[in-house]
Amino acid sequence: MYSKFLNLSPDKQERILNAALKEFSQKGYEKASTNEIVKEAEISKGLLFHYFKNKKELFLFLYDHFVEIIMDEFYSKIDWNERDLLMRFREITVLEFELMKKYPDIFNFFMAAYHEESADVKIELEKRNKEILVSSYQKLFTDIDTSKFKQGIDINRAINIIIWTMEGFSNEQQKKEKLRSVDQINMDEILSEINHYLNLLKTFFYA
Amino acid sequence: MYSKFLNLSPDKQERILNAALKEFSQKGYEKASTNEIVKEAEISKGLLFHYFKNKKELFLFLYDHFVEIIMDEFYSKIDWNERDLLMRFREITVLEFELMKKYPDIFNFFMAAYHEESADVKIELEKRNKEILVSSYQKLFTDIDTSKFKQGIDINRAINIIIWTMEGFSNEQQKKEKLRSVDQINMDEILSEINHYLNLLKTFFYA
Amino acid sequence: MYSKFLNLSPDKQERILNAALKEFSQKGYEKASTNEIVKEAEISKGLLFHYFKNKKELFLFLYDHFVEIIMDEFYSKIDWNERDLLMRFREITVLEFELMKKYPDIFNFFMAAYHEESADVKIELEKRNKEILVSSYQKLFTDIDTSKFKQGIDINRAINIIIWTMEGFSNEQQKKEKLRSVDQINMDEILSEINHYLNLLKTFFYA
Amino acid sequence: MYSKFLNLSPDKQERILNAALKEFSQKGYEKASTNEIVKEAEISKGLLFHYFKNKKELFLFLYDHFVEIIMDEFYSKIDWNERDLLMRFREITVLEFELMKKYPDIFNFFMAAYHEESADVKIELEKRNKEILVSSYQKLFTDIDTSKFKQGIDINRAINIIIWTMEGFSNEQQKKEKLRSVDQINMDEILSEINHYLNLLKTFFYA
DNA sequence: CATGAATGAGGATTCATTCAT
DNA sequence: AATGAATGAATCCTCATTCAT
Known part of the structure; x- marks a missing residue:
């Protein structure tokens, strides 16, 4: 489908990808203006539509492309030997923060995509997100050890509380970071804070 | 500032407000097209700009107007005698669901506004949201009784976990509801689920 | 529907109508380029679309408008007292030639419209043409006297031969005229030729 | 001129011809989009323009090519021994219907070409049509026997009436056929109808 | 108060054709 | 011979805002 684009010189590919990423985020x-994208990428107006049928396809290609890049790095860095549930969540959250620091533009693009209201792409995005969510769940929480949980605890709801806590913390952190520049993110501080929350939760959930 | 608009016949005010609300959400x-708004409201193009300097002002007026309406109803319905923290959170969440069911258009508008990326209005919205958040906090959590908490618990982080749990639950619920029609929202089910989560949290946090 | 346009100053209406007529024919x-139309009519790009939702509506308005003009003049000039079939056909054909000479641009536009292949407007045009054909038939051939026909003649097929002869002659004439300028059309010659054909047919069909 | 194209493998020639025929009709x-043509023909963009200088040349080559094919078959099937004028017309019309049924795509292409308004090709088409018309006339009506005509009849005008009747019938038939599918064309019915008209004309013209 | 005519830059997309490989 | 990348002008149409009436 996009073999045409992928045969382009890597330099030009990258120029187009980055220009589009920037404009969309x-x-x-x-x-987002396709005019701006071609100007930034220094290609002609026609070329963009030679490679991507329309704005929508460009957007979705971009999405798929960067999802793949991020996912690959994410999964390659997870310590699959750690089977404790809370430790797995810890790792996921920490890795997310690291990737966000490493690829801020991509994550901005993801954020924009997540809240995209445009009917043109919304359905396609939701379809992809559902798939990603389901496959992530399977990969990340298979063979997880839940034996440490206190007896009588509703594990599904407990897991939700953990997820929402990590999400909430993450969102709050991002709000704070928007005010500072990306470089000022202090990973140590974040790590320490994550540990605080996970310890609190461990006290509650684990025997 | 908007005295001109507020002197209009209530009928016309309402037509404009509803048309704009609908289009923006x-x-x-x-x-959103000002053309569509005037068509729906059955007023002339010029009139809209007679009352609101530009699209941005219309949008922000709308925001302030409906925030006020919702907030007034919200605060008037809170049971200020309930001073237990978890119970207060329970009430807040339930009230939110009730208002969402009563004014779905307005909440759609708020959602759209919350995720609005347009540079034009984003800063203004953030300013307002910060103010609302701060003043809400003061109103909602002054004179709250935290004596029931277990000793040694980090109350601030515990509160965050409660907030994020309620938020997470609320978001998940809204995702589900998008698939059904508004009428099918089952308040009893939601109430029961909220109680489950709050009981779990109570077990952890309260002595 | 087009009341907005019809309230424009007659001068501007005419400029727009003529520019569009010219471009489409x-x-x-x-x-046909809407750019060229606005340039020729000396109006702004936006104004055209303020009055006509899109190119299609402009085209169809033009069609309806000029059909009405031509039809009104056509029907007002027909001698409704002449009830002989061949004489009625004679009158129709002559009137057509006269109107063609008087409004060559409009007839060019009609020709272009008749052969229009664009899916956008084809169906709409066919619908209109069917209506026009049916109503014309009713108006033009009601109360017609066919008593002069020879006995035993298949009147329906005879009428078809008359129609196709008049059409064929008309088409041939138009082909010839395309090579000359409009002013050189010699009505006397045409009239004489029409009479020749009708006399031939009269010899065949009438007792 | 087109020797390059004609040296191509017959398979590829045909793919290009059919793709272009389809798109143009x-x-x-x-x-018509050259993009679509190359896609359908499964050749590269450059190749099309290697063989045909531009769209116009492709179109005209196609026209000449299929005119030749149709004409050859047409002339080979005419019964040159039949020298009666009305019978010759009968044959021409019937053969036309048969070829139309056999090669509907080609005739659609001819129809489109006949009504083509584009300045680019219109003049060239008219030139060709004139030549074809003249040479056809010579071939089809040389050595024709007109001795059966009633004395005193204006033979040239009579012939025109016959031509226009056949044309008119043919056009009407095509209009009807557009509504049905090609397969439903009933040749027997058409033949019978043609005979009716020719008998009518025979009564008038022949002694 | 109220109208709606008027603007023109900017939106995405298509197009036939060229040319280096 | 064959490819397909590259061009950029031209396409229709939308938009928020202004202003004379």
């Missing part, structure tokens, strides 16, 4: 799908 | 700030 | 629906 | 000259 800054302005969202609808307001 | 369906399409978001950028894509 | 010269290039056909698809290739 | 469906969309007309202007709207």
Whole structure:
């Protein structure tokens, strides 16, 4: 499908990808201008549509492309030997923060995509997100050890509380970071804070 | 500032407000068309700009207007005698669900506004949200009784876990509801689920 | 529907109508450029679309508008007292030639419309043409006297031969005229030729 | 001129011809897309323009090519021994219907070409049509026997009436056929109808 | 108060054709 | 011979805002 694009010189591929990434993350799908993208990528107006049928396809290609890149790195870095549930969550959250620090533009793009309201792409995005969610769940929580949980605890709801806590913390952190520049993210501080929360939860959930 | 608009016949005010609300919640700030708004409200193009300097002002007026309406109803319905922290959270969450069911259009508008990426209004919205958040906090958690908490618990982080749990549950619920129609929301089910989570948290946090 | 347009100053209406008529008859629906139309009419790009939702509506409005003009003049000039079939056909054909000479641009537009292949407008045009054909038939051939026909003649097929002869002659004439300029059309010659054909047919069909 | 193209493998020639035929008959000259043609023919963009200087040349080559094919078959099937004028017309019309049924795509292409308004090709087409018309006339009506005509009849005008009757019938038939599918064409019915008209004309013209 | 005509830059996309490989 | 990348002008149409009436 996109073999045409992938045969382009890597330099030009990258210019197009980065220009599009930047424009979409800054302005969202609808307001992003293909004019700006070609200007930034220094290609002609026609070429963009030679490789991508339309704006929607460009956007979705970008999404799939960067999801793959991030996912690959994510899964390759997970310590699959750690089978304790809370420790697995800890790792996931920490890895997320690290990747966010390493690829801020991509994560901005993901954020924009997540909140995209445009009917054109919303359904496609939701379809992809569902798939990603399901496959992630399977990969990340298979063979997980839940034996440490206190007896009588509703494990499903407990897991939800853990997830929502990590999400909530993550969101709050991102809000704070928008005010500072990316470089000022202090990983140590974040790690320490994550540990605090996980210890609290461990006290509650584990025997 | 908007005295001109507020002197209009209530009928016309309402037509404009509803037309704008509908357009903005369906399409978001950028894509919303003032053309469609005036058509729906059955007023002339010029009149809209007679009352609101520009699209941005209309949007922000709308936001302030409906925030006020919702907040007033919210605060008037809170049982200020309930001073237990978890019970207060319970009430807040339940009230939110009730208002969401009563005014779905307004909440759609709020959701759209919350995720609005347009540079034009984003800063203004963030300013307002910060104010609302701060003043809400003061109103909702002043004179709250935290004496029931287990000794040695980090109350601030515990509160965050409660907040994030309620938020997480709320978000998940909204995702589910998007698939059904508004009428099918089953408040009893939701209430029961909220109670489950709060009981879990109570077990952990309370002595 | 087009009340907005019809409230415009007659001067501007005419400029727009003529510019569009010219562009559409010269290039056909698809290739006609709205850019050229606004340039020729000396109005802004936006204004055209303020009055007509899109190119299609403009085209169809033009069609309806000029059909009405031509039809009104046509029907007002027919001698409704002449009830002989061949004489009625004679009148119709002559009137057509006169109107063609008077409004060559409009007839060019009609020709272009008749052969329009663009899916966008084809169906709408066919619908209109069917209606026009049916109503014309009713108006033009009601109370017609066919008593002069020879006995035993298949009147329906005879009428078809008359129609096709008049059509064929008309088409041939138009082909010839394309090579000359409009002014050189010699009505006397045409009239004489029409009479020749009708006399031939009269010899055959009438007792 | 087109020796390059004619040296191509017959398979590829045919793919290109059919793809172009299909695209041009469906969309007309202007709207036909060379992109679609190469896609359908499964050749590269450059190759098409290697063989045909431009779209116009491709179109005209196609026209000449299929005119030749159809004409050859047409002339080979005419019964040159039949020298009666009306019978010759009968044969021409019937053969046309048969060829139309056999090669519907080609005739659609011819129809589209006949009504083509695009300045690019219109003049060239008219030139060709004139030549074809003249040479056809010479071939088809040389050595024709007109001795059966009633004395005193204006033979040239009589012939025109016959031509226009056959044309008119043919056009009407095609209009009807557009509504049905090609397979439903009932040749017997058509033949019978043609005979009716020719008998009528025979009564008038022949002694 | 109220109207709606007017603007023109900017939106995404298509197009036939060229040319280096 | 054959490829397909590259061009950029042209396409229709939308938009928020202004202003004369």
